[in-house]
Amino acid sequence: MTDTIDAATKGDDVLDELHAWLEDNWDPDLTVAAWWERLGLAGWAAPTLPTNAYGRGVARSIAVQIGNEINAFGALGAPAGLGLLLAAPTIADHGSQEQIDTYVRDIVTGQKAWCQLFSEPGAGSDLAGLTCKATKDGDEWIVDGQKVWTSLGQTADLGMLIARTAPDAPKHQGITYFAIDMHQPGVEVRPLREMTGHAMFNETFLTEARVPDAAIIGDRNNGWAVANSTLGHERSGLGSGGGSGGAGAATPGTIAGNLEAPGRRLRPQGLAPQRGG
Ligand SMILES: Cc1cc2nc3c(=O)[nH]c(=O)nc-3n(C[C@H](O)[C@H](O)[C@H](O)COP(=O)(O)OP(=O)(O)OC[C@H]3O[C@@H](n4cnc5c(N)ncnc54)[C@H](O)[C@@H]3O)c2cc1C
Numbered sequence: 595m596t597d598t599i600d601a602a603t604k605g606d607d608v609l610d611e612l613h614a615w616l617e618d619n620w621d622p623d624l625t626v627a628a629w630w631e632r633l634g635l636a637g638w639a640a641p642t643l644p645t646n647a648y649g650r651g652v653a654r655s656i657a658v659q660i661g662n663e664i665n666a667f668g669a670l671g672a673p674a675g676l677g678l679l680l681a682a683p684t685i686a687d688h689g690s691q692e693q694i695d696t697y698v699r700d701i702v703t704g705q706k707a708w709c710q711l712f713s714e715p716g717a718g719s720d721l722a723g724l725t726c727k728a729t730k731d732g733d734e735w736i737v738d739g740q741k742v743w744t745s746l747g748q749t750a751d752l753g754m755l756i757a758r759t760a761p762d763a764p765k766h767q768g769i770t771y772f773a774i775d776m777h778q779p780g781v782e783v784r785p786l787r788e789m790t791g792h793a794m795f796n797e798t799f800l801t802e803a804r805v806p807d808a809a810i811i812g813d814r815n816n817g818w819a820v821a822n823s824t825l826g827h828e829r830s831g832l833g834s835g836g837g838s839g840g841a842g843a844a845t846p847g848t849i850a851g852n853l854e855a856p857g858r859r860l861r862p863q864g865l866a867p868q869r870g871g
Contacts, residue, residue: 599733605652609659609663610660611669624758625853626670626853627705627853630673631703634672634702635703637665637709638650639651639672640683640702641657643683645693647658648682648693648699649702653730654673654835657834669861670857673704673707673846674845675845676710677706677752679828680708681698681708681752681754681824682698682701683827684811684839685697685811687820688820688823689771689811704844704846704847706751706846707846708752708753709744710745711744711747711755711774712756712821713742714742719798722769724756725739726740727761728738728758728822731759733768733806734806735773736802736809740798744783744798745794745795748849749850750846752775753781754773758815759817766818767783768815769818770817771811771812771817772809772810772811774800780802781798806827827868
């Protein structure tokens with residue numbers, strides 16, 4: 595009972611702080627990129643993340659209220675997509691501070707979009723049976739294999755890749771988790787056209803694609819544990835409405851073309867005017 599009251603009080607305090615911050619900072623004439631930079635660096639884009647990872651360390655229930663409050667205020671919400679939902683919390687859990695400052699910063703500010711390169715044609719439910727392999731070459735890895743059902747791969751700048759790095763080890767112990775650059779000749783994303791005409795999913799072909807040692811998230815050959823973190827965040831994030839609750843306003847990253855648009859064009863339509871404004 596006491597915990598519930600404490601959480602409610604903390605939630606009210608955080609929402610009051612957010613409201614005052616929005617009054618001071620929301621400007622519909624800012625570009626989406628400039629607005630997301632303010633929102634993300636203030637810890638409002640991914641508030642469940644710890645404070646060393648551009649968050650505020652709040653409970654998911656409060657994060658949902660934060661997303662709803664941003665929408666109700668009439669401001670543009672946090673970047674949508676798998677970067678905020680999956681990659682950011684996984685890197686906050688397993689990455690170094692340098693990786694957090696490289697990858698998570700670009701996620702919460704919407705600069706980079708991510709996709710999830712887990713499933714393969716022969717490795718869906720049996721994910722640990724994956725055959726995409728990464729072979730060491732100096733301080734880089736060469737990646738060969740095929741992924742499938744890559745949601746939003748066509749707008750991704752980076753991918754959460756799991757690949758086999760120790761073929762002779764038991765299957766759960768020979769996998770490494772990488773942050774791979776999607777903008778390279780060895781990565782080909784082919785859309786899977788649905789009956790609706792839309793193509794949200796893709797096949798992703800990796801042919802001598804390269805990824806540096808520095809892009810390993812967690813330890814080499816410990817990718818199964820890291821992937822399970824991602825899947826845990828997927829379950830809890832989707833279960834609460836998609837990461838930051840009512841957020842997820844527009845597609846982030848360099849390909850979608852939203853960053854230079856004015857924020858006013860993408861903010862929620864048809865909502866009540868700003869509270870108190
Ligand atoms: C909306 C959506 C988005 C997705 N986005 C992504 C993405 O971005 N990136 C990504 O990597 N993946 C993505 N996926 C893929 C998803 O993770 C896989 O679909 C999932 O892992 C299941 O794999 P599969 O489709 O190959 O099914 P299969 O593994 O072929 O399973 C088919 C059926 O057989 C059953 N089955 C399998 N093995 C057994 C067994 N041993 N005993 C009894 N029954 C069994 C399963 O329960 C299932 O009903 C997405 C899926 C969906 C639905």
